[in-house]
Amino acid sequence: MTPSDVKATLSFSDGSPSMDLPIYKGSIGPDVIDIRKLYAQTGKFTYDPGFLSTASCNSKITYIDGDKGELLYRGYPIEQLATQCDFLETCYLLLNGELPNQAEKDEFVNRVTKHTMVNEQMQFFLRGFRRDAHPMAVLTGLVGGMSAFYHDSTDINNAEHRKIAAIRLIAKMPTLVAMAYKYSIGQPYIYPRNDLSYAGNFLRMMFATPCEEYKPNPVLERAMDRIFILHADHEQNASTSTVRLCGSSGTNPFAAIAAGVACLWGPAHGGANEACLNMLEEIQAMGGVSKVGEFMNQVKDKNSGVRLMGFGHRVYKNYDPRAKLMQETCNEVLAELGLENDPLFALAKKLEQIALEDDYFVQRKLYPNVDFYSGIVQRAIGIPVPLFTAIFALARTVGWIAQLDEMIGDPEYKIGRPRQLFVGAEKRDVKPIGSR
Numbered sequence: 001m002t003p004s005d006v007k008a009t010l011s012f013s014d015g016s017p018s019m020d021l022p023i024y025k026g027s028i029g030p031d032v033i034d035i036r037k038l039y040a041q042t043g044k045f046t047y048d049p050g051f052l053s054t055a056s057c058n059s060k061i062t063y064i065d066g067d068k069g070e071l072l073y074r075g076y077p078i079e080q081l082a083t084q085c086d087f088l089e090t091c092y093l094l095l096n097g098e099l100p101n102q103a104e105k106d107e108f109v110n111r112v113t114k115h116t117m118v119n120e121q122m123q124f125f126l127r128g129f130r131r132d133a134h135p136m137a138v139l140t141g142l143v144g145g146m147s148a149f150y151h152d153s154t155d156i157n158n159a160e161h162r163k164i165a166a167i168r169l170i171a172k173m174p175t176l177v178a179m180a181y182k183y184s185i186g187q188p189y190i191y192p193r194n195d196l197s198y199a200g201n202f203l204r205m206m207f208a209t210p211c212e213e214y215k216p217n218p219v220l221e222r223a224m225d226r227i228f229i230l231h232a233d234h235e236q237n238a239s240t241s242t243v244r245l246c247g248s249s250g251t252n253p254f255a256a257i258a259a260g261v262a263c264l265w266g267p268a269h270g271g272a273n274e275a276c277l278n279m280l281e282e283i284q285a286m287g288g289v290s291k292v293g294e295f296m297n298q299v300k301d302k303n304s305g306v307r308l309m310g311f312g313h314r315v316y317k318n319y320d321p322r323a324k325l326m327q328e329t330c331n332e333v334l335a336e337l338g339l340e341n342d343p344l345f346a347l348a349k350k351l352e353q354i355a356l357e358d359d360y361f362v363q364r365k366l367y368p369n370v371d372f373y374s375g376i377v378q379r380a381i382g383i384p385v386p387l388f389t390a391i392f393a394l395a396r397t398v399g400w401i402a403q404l405d406e407m408i409g410d411p412e413y414k415i416g417r418p419r420q421l422f423v424g425a426e427k428r429d430v431k432p433i434g435s436r
């Protein structure tokens, strides 16, 4: 961290001594005020629910400029990565800091490909779930369960263990997601195939049956790969912060990633693509495009509790760059499948057009986020709606691992332990039950 020449001074109106606080400069983005000695010197904490103004760590992985609508992985714009690299190159970049050359890529792809099978016992574990269980409930269990299968890579403080766990997680997530899907529809699991790409293999494990040959459609394969790239990392979001906090206790990597999966499930985070598609289907059932005005009135009415899902973001106060790329992919996939006139796509475009012009959204800087179009793409590919968030988890796994690895390697790493402003009852005595 580079110290700034400027210092912040904190003063108090009650005459308590003021305090100088160091400021650090990032390579880009806002400076941070270092408050680590605040409690020791003043006996006071800072108060910041939801971390609106708090940097919880320093990181070299992902940078977002929410006002410009810019997303960089290790300095590279997401637009260049999505159009010039594939997902496994992006994984290598996130994990290692640099894009691989051809030999490094071949070696990495080979390692991931050779780890895609899961322990045969996993299917018996899976069998314990109801077939109608939500895929995220199943995935939380399966990922957590990996720590019971791979004992030789559970020491989070051992760099070699973390490396093996990273490869295993990246390689096995598609297999687990596809197994959860096949289980839910009562079809046999399809084993991975090493001659296919990461995305192609996933599509095959999802949609092939033992009864006939399955050849992944290259347009859908590329679309799937792009979904993975766009979701691979997003700096200190809720699930990543969960993974860091969970991992900060020294728990094993599989347990920490399972915590991330659980956090991602929520509709304000990864569950938004599912919620967005459900919303589009509801409007369609109400009467489609003709009902958009009525729906928007509900969204703007604070008492209705209705939000325009797939719109708004804690960090982006501009168009989410991933949403633009996803809209492009959406056009390609719908054209490939002859679904250009898909009513949900037309509905999404209408909602977007109205929202981008409406004062309510303009004033609050609410723009489409990545989930607005990713649901339509996935639905067109044939992925059932409840599986959307599981696919997001599959893609985000590499980001979680890279962030966890960075945290463990940081000399300033400590167990995460926020403080609180206590506003409950003061000390009091327990009365006998008869007089309460």
Ligand code: ACO
Pocket: 267, 268, 269, 270, 272, 299, 306, 307, 308, 309, 310, 311, 312, 313, 314, 315, 364, 366, 369, 370, 371
């Ligand atoms: N529809 C309608 N109004 C909205 C929406 C929305 N989607 N999002 C925010 N607002 C309004 C809020 O009501 C609030 O209005 P007010 O100032 O009059 O009270 C204002 O915009 C600010 O919203 P906050 O909720 O305070 O913003 P915050 O940064 O906490 O929330 C969030 C961000 C959770 C993503 C929110 O925009 C939302 O719920 N969006 C819909 C869910 C969604 O798409 N989530 C996906 C996020 S991206 C991802 O995880 C990959």
